[in-house]
Amino acid sequence: MEAIAHARFQRYGSRKVAQVLDQVRGRSVWKAAQLLPRVPRAASLLVSKTLRCATANLDVRAGRKLDPHRVFVSQAWVGKGPMRQMRRVMPGPQGRALTFKRKVCHLTLVVTSEK
Numbered sequence: 293m294e295a296i297a298h299a300r301f302q303r304y305g306s307r308k309v310a311q312v313l314d315q316v317r318g319r320s321v322w323k324a325a326q327l328l329p330r331v332p333r334a335a336s337l338l339v340s341k342t343l344r345c346a347t348a349n350l351d352v353r354a355g356r357k358l359d360p361h362r363v364f365v366s367q368a369w370v371g372k373g374p375m376r377q378m379r380r381v382m383p384g385p386q387g388r389a390l391t392f393k394r395k396v397c398h399l400t401l402v403v404t405s406e407k
Contacts, residue, residue: 294366294404295353297346302338306370306397309335313368313399321347321403322360338399339368346403358405367402 302309312335316324321343328340343365351357373396384390 293350293353293406294402295346295350297342297349297401297403299338299342299345299399301373301396302399303394304335304338304397305395306372308333309338309370309397309399312336312339313370316343316365317368319365320361321363321365324365325360339401342399342401343403346401350403350405354405363403363405364407365401366404367400369400371398371400372396373398 312328312331312333315327315331316339319327324343325340328336328343347358347360347363350363375393375395379391379393381389382392
């Protein structure tokens with residue numbers, strides 16, 4: 293049995309989140325939860341929250357509390373979100389307004405009770 297958790301429109305760069313996901317992918321939920329606070333990235337907080345959400349979704353689907361040693365992160369990926377909706381303006385030379393875009397990502401975690 294598997295469960296999915298999404299974290300959409302998160303204010304992180306997708307490359308930095310992908311570096312954290314590489315540490316978690318394929319591990320048990322218990323090991324991933326122990327590892328994530330030690331990862332020196334700000335995106336590790338986002339990944340740990342999404343991992344807890346996916347584990348809770350699996351518990352609801354199973355109808356009982358599952359052992360985190362026997363639940364694994366089977367798939368984890370991140371994609372780029374829309375940058376055109378969150379525009380900001382930075383002052384430029386001679387009174388101009390220069391725009392820069394904020395990066396947004398969509399995170400998806402899939403946990404399963406089978407290896």
